[in-house]
Amino acid sequence: MSSTQVHVHLFYGADPRRYRKGENIGCLYGYHHAESDEFALDYSEDAAERAPARFLRRALKAVLGFDFIHTWRNRRALLRSDVIWTHTEQEHLAVALLLLLHAQKGGDRPLLLAQSVWLLDRWAGYGALRRALYRRLLTRADLLTTLASENAALCSRYFGRTARTVLYGLNTNDFPLCPPTQWRPHEPVRVAAIGNDRDRDWATLVAALGHDARYEVRIATRRRMPSSARAPNVEVVRVSGLQQQRALYEWADLIVVPLRPNTHASGITVMLEAAALGKPMIATKVGALDDYFDERAVSWVAPFDPQQLRDAVNALASQPARALEQAREACGQLRERELTTQHYAQQHVQLTREMLLEREARHARAASAGGALPARQLPRGM
Numbered sequence: 429m430s431s432t433q434v435h436v437h438l439f440y441g442a443d444p445r446r447y448r449k450g451e452n453i454g455c456l457y458g459y460h461h462a463e464s465d466e467f468a469l470d471y472s473e474d475a476a477e478r479a480p481a482r483f484l485r486r487a488l489k490a491v492l493g494f495d496f497i498h499t500w501r502n503r504r505a506l507l508r509s510d511v512i513w514t515h516t517e518q519e520h521l522a523v524a525l526l527l528l529l530h531a532q533k534g535g536d537r538p539l540l541l542a543q544s545v546w547l548l549d550r551w552a553g554y555g556a557l558r559r560a561l562y563r564r565l566l567t568r569a570d571l572l573t574t575l576a577s578e579n580a581a582l583c584s585r586y587f588g589r590t591a592r593t594v595l596y597g598l599n600t601n602d603f604p605l606c607p608p609t610q611w612r613p614h615e616p617v618r619v620a621a622i623g624n625d626r627d628r629d630w631a632t633l634v635a636a637l638g639h640d641a642r643y644e645v646r647i648a649t650r651r652r653m654p655s656s657a658r659a660p661n662v663e664v665v666r667v668s669g670l671q672q673q674r675a676l677y678e679w680a681d682l683i684v685v686p687l688r689p690n691t692h693a694s695g696i697t698v699m700l701e702a703a704a705l706g707k708p709m710i711a712t713k714v715g716a717l718d719d720y721f722d723e724r725a726v727s728w729v730a731p732f733d734p735q736q737l738r739d740a741v742n743a744l745a746s747q748p749a750r751a752l753e754q755a756r757e758a759c760g761q762l763r764e765r766e767l768t769t770q771h772y773a774q775q776h777v778q779l780t781r782e783m784l785l786e787r788e789a790r791h792a793r794a795a796s797a798g799g800a801l802p803a804r805q806l807p808r809g810m
Contacts, residue, residue: 435505442455616643621684629712633657643741709754
C-alpha cells in the first residue's frame with residue numbers, strides 16, 4: 429500500500445531545504461524522524477521574496493495573527509496531503525482558513541493536527557472579533573496538541589475540547605548527552621541565562637544577582653533589556669550559531685531560566701540543552717516545566733522572588749556534590765523520558781495513527797448506517 433502523505437507546515441524561515449543549508453540536519457524540530465514506509469513527509473517551502481511582497485506578507489500576518497500568504501503559496505501540497513502537522517497556532521490557524529475556503533463535499537479531507545504554543549497565554553487579551561475568528565478556525569482542527577499540560581487544560585476551558593500534551597525534544601546531534609563526572613564553581617560563580625521568549629524575567633535575575641561581585645552573569649538574548657536589568661557584573665551578549673551557544677554553556681557553572689508566569693513551557697529548550705551538557709539548573713516553576721523534569725533534576729524557584737533565586741544559586745555553589753548529582757539526574761531524566769526530537773516525532777506518528785483509525789471508524793459507522801462512504805475508505809498505509 430502507498431504511504432500516508434503528511435505535510436509538515438512550518439513558519440516562513442524554517443524550510444528544511446534552506447535552514448542551516450549544507451548541514452543536513454533535516455527539519456528544525458525533528459519531524460523528519462517520522463519518515464518511514466508508513467508515512468511520507470513533505471514540508472512547506474519558503475518562496476523567494478522581494479521587499480514589497482515581504483512587507484505585504486508580514487503586514488497581513490500582523491493583522492490576522494498568522495501567515496496566510498505563506499500558507500496560500502503552499503496550498504497545493506496542503507490540499508493533496510492526507511494529514512497536516514503544524515508546530516504553532518501561527519501555522520494551524522492559517523491552514524484551517526485555507527481548508528475551510530477549499531471545503532468539498534464527499535471524499536476525505538486532510539486531517540489537521542493543530543499544535544498551539546502561545547495562543548492560550550494570549551487568549552484573555554484578544555478582542556471579541558479575534559476570538560470569534562479563531563474559534564471558527566479551530567473547529568477545522570481534527571486534533572489539538574500543546575507542549576505543556578497547563579496549555580492542554582486551557583483548551584478544555586476556552587474551547588471545550590480535549591488537547592493532547594506532546595513533550596518537546598532536543599536534537600542530540602547538536603547537543604549530545606554528556607553526563608558530568610565532576611563539578612566545581614568558579615569564583616565568582618558564572619551564571620548564564622539564555623532566551624528570546626517574551627516571558628523571560630531578566631529583571632528578577634538581575635535583582636537577585638546584580639551588583640554583587642560573587643556572581644558573574646551573562647544574559648544571551650536578542651530582546652531589548654530594560655534599564656532595571658543592568659548591572660556592572662551582568663553582561664548582555666549576542667550569541668549567534670551553535671558554536672557560540674555551546675561556548676556559553678561551556679563557560680557557565682550554572683544555568684538559570686528566570687520566567688514570568690506562563691502556560692506554554694517557556695524555557696524548555698534551554699533546560700533540555702543544559703541537561704544534555706551536564707549543567708546544574710535553576711528555573712522558575714511555571715508553564716508546566718515540571719512535565720519534563722522533577723525537583724531532583726532542577727532547583728525550582730517561585731516567580732518574582734529574587735531572594736529565593738539568589739539562595740538557590742548559593743545553595744548549589746556551596747554544595748558541589750549536590751549540584752553534580754542534580755546535573756547528573758537531569759541528564760538521566762532527559763535520556764529516560766526520551767526528551768529528544770526522535771521521540772517528539774514518534775509522538776506525532778502515534779497521534780496520527782489514532783486520527784486515521786478514528787476516521788476509519790467514522791466511515792464504518794456511516795456505512796453501517798446506510799450513508800455513502802467517501803472515495804478513500806481506508807487511511808493509506810494501514
